[in-house]
Amino acid sequence: MLAPITPGRQGNVRHNLSGVLAYDSFRPANMDSFFPINLSADSMRLVSDCRAILGEVEGMSRFVPNIDMYLSMYVRKEALLSSQIEGTQCTFDDVLDPSNESNASRDLTDVVNYTRAVQQATKLMEELPLCMRLLKSVHATLLGNGRGSDKTPGQFRTTQNWVGPNGCTLNEAPYVPPNTEDMKEALGDLELFINERDDIDPVIKAALVHYQFETTHPFLDGNGRLGRLLILLSLIHDGALTKPVIYPSYELKRHRSEYYDWLMRVRQRGDFEGWVSFFSTCLLASAREARDSMRKLVDLHSETERLIREKAGRATTNALMLLDLLEGNPIVDTAFVSERMQISRSSANNLISQFTDWGILVQRDTSRKRYRTFSYEPYLAILRTGDEPL
Template identity: 35%
Template sequence: MAPRPQLLVGPYLRREAVSSTRIEGTQASLAEVFDAEAGDLPLGPDVEEVINYVRAMETGLHRLSTLPLSTRLIREMHAVILAGVRGRERQPGELRTTQNSIGPPGASIATATFVPPPPDEVGALLDDLERFVHEPPGTPPLVQAALLHYQFETIHPFLDGNGRLGRLLVVFFLVVRGRLPEPLLYLSPYFEARRAQYYDALQGVRERGDFDRWLAIFLDAVCAQAADAVTRAERLTDLRERYRAGVQASTRGAANQVVDLAFEQPVLTARAVERRLTITRPAALKALRHLAELGILVEVPTGPRGQLRWRAESVLAVLTAED
C-alpha cells in the first residue's frame, strides 16, 4: 500500500462517486470532475451530482467523529447528495411520506419491478437497521455490510438518491467497524460494470430469498475492488517516487509539495496551489512551471479567461484506467 494512503483518499472517492452516479444515469467522467474542482469552469448537471456525492462522503466521514452511523447521519448525507441537483424537489434529507416504486421509466406501482414498504413503516425499519449496524460483532463484517446494503435498498427510505446513499453506507459501515483504516475500498466501479447483474441479485433476495447469489456478487466485488485499489496504489506510489526523485535532483523550492498535491488533485491552478500550500502566487507558479519542465505536469490553457491549468496526465491515466 502507498506510504501516504491519505494522498489517495480523495482520488479514490471521486472514482467511486463517478461510478455510483453513472449507475443512476449520469455521464460525467473523472477528468471532468477534477477539471471542475480546479475552479473557474461552469459545472454541468452530471458533474454537480458527482461533486455532491463527494461532499456527502466527506461530510459523513467528518460527522462520524461526533455522531454514530444512524438515521440522523443518513438524512444529513442525503440532503447533501440532492442539494441543488436533479431530485432537489424530492425532499432532500426527509424520509418519504408517499409510496415509491422501483422499475423502468413510466412504470406505475402496479407494473413496478418492486414496491418498497409503505411510508408509515419506514421510520421503524430504519430503527431496526440502525440496531443491526450497532449489534455486537457476530456476523462477519463483510456479510453484514452486504446485508446492510440490501436492506437499505429494499426500504428505499427516500424519494430519490437511495442507490447512491446505499453504496456509501457500505464504506461507512466498514470504517465504523474498524475494517477500513482509510476509506480506500469502493464497490461502485464493479457494480457499474455489472449493473444488470447487481440489480438482479438484489431483486432475487426480495423475490426468492436468494441471499447466496447476492452475497457471492457482493464478496466478488470486495475482492475485485480491493485488488484494484492495491494495484492502482502501487502504480501511483511508483510514479510518486520517480517524480520526487526527479524534483529532488533539481532541488527547487515547493515543487515536492506540489508533486504530492498533484496526486490528490491531478488538475491544478496557481491559485489552488497558493491556497493549499500557503505560499505566494509567484512561488506557486514557479513550482508548477518547473514540474512542467520536468514533464510531470502539462500546461493547459483552459478556463473562461484563459486561466492556466496544469494536469498530471500520468496520474489521471492510472486513476481512469479500466478496472
C-alpha cells in the first residue's frame, strides 16, 4: 500500500474511487510551495562547488580539440549509466562495438535510443522552450523500438500507474503517482516552474525539477530515464551548461538505493533540503569525474599525436585522420576504417597494424584471424570508469 505520507509543502494524499475499487494516490503540491528551502552552510558550499566544477568543464569544452568527439562519448556514457539504473546489462564496449549494430540486444537498443534522445533534445531546445511538448517528443525517441515500446511512447498516460516490486498490485504499491487529473495539473505547474523561475540556482532547480518529474511519473514507462535526461536539459536551459558535457547518472547509479530512498523521503516528509544536498553531492562527483576524464583525454590526444608524428613519416596525414576517427569510434575493424576514411582495405589494414605496433590499438580477440576488431585501449580505459552493470 501507499507508504505513509505526512501532508506538507511536498503534497498530500488523494482518495480515489470507492468500495473495492478505492485507492490512494499522491497529489504533488504546486512547486512554489516548496520554498523557502533552507540549506545548511555545508549544503550551500556543495551547490557552489558544483557550479564551479560545471563552469570549469564548460570552459574546457570550448578549447578542447575534437570536443564533438568527446561529447559523443559522454552522451553515450550517460545513456549507458542511466539505462543501467533501470537494469540494462551491457557495457561501454558493447555500445561502441561496430559488430553489434546489426545484432542489437534489447539492452543495447535502450542505450542507443537514449543517445538519440539526448541528441534530439539538445537540438530541439534550439527551437523550443523546455516544455512538455518537447519531453513527449523525446520520450517517443527514448522508448523507440526498445524497452517500453508497447507503452504508448510520446504520450502521457491516461490510466493510473504505480511503482513497486515486480508483480505488486495497485493496492500493494509503496508509491502511487498522481491520478491523471492531478498529473496534468502537476505537469502544467512543472512547465511554468522550468520556464518562469529564473531566480533559483540552476543546480537547486535541476534537483527540484528532477524530483517533481519523477514524482509525477507521467508516462507508462521510461520515467526514470527521461527524468535523468531532464537534469541535463534543465542545466542547459538555465545556462549552467551549453552542451551535455557531464554524465549525471554516474553517481546516481553508484548510490541507486539511496537515490530512490531520497525521492521517497521527500514525498513522505517534504525534506527538500536533504534531497538537494544529496543531489548536489552526486552531481558534484559526476561533474568532477567528467572534468578529470576530459583532462586525461586531452593529455592522451597530445601524447598520441606526438607519437604518430614521430613514427608515421609519410603516412602522418592518414595516421592523424585515423586518430580522429578513433576518438569518435574507439573500437574498429578494417572494413570500418576503410569505409570511413575512404581508403583501400590494404591501406586501412596497414594503418591498423602500425597503430597496433605502436601500442595505440589492441586486437580484441587474438584467436581470430578474420573479422578482427581493434580497440583504442588507452582511450577506453578512461571512459570505462563506472560502466559495469549493477
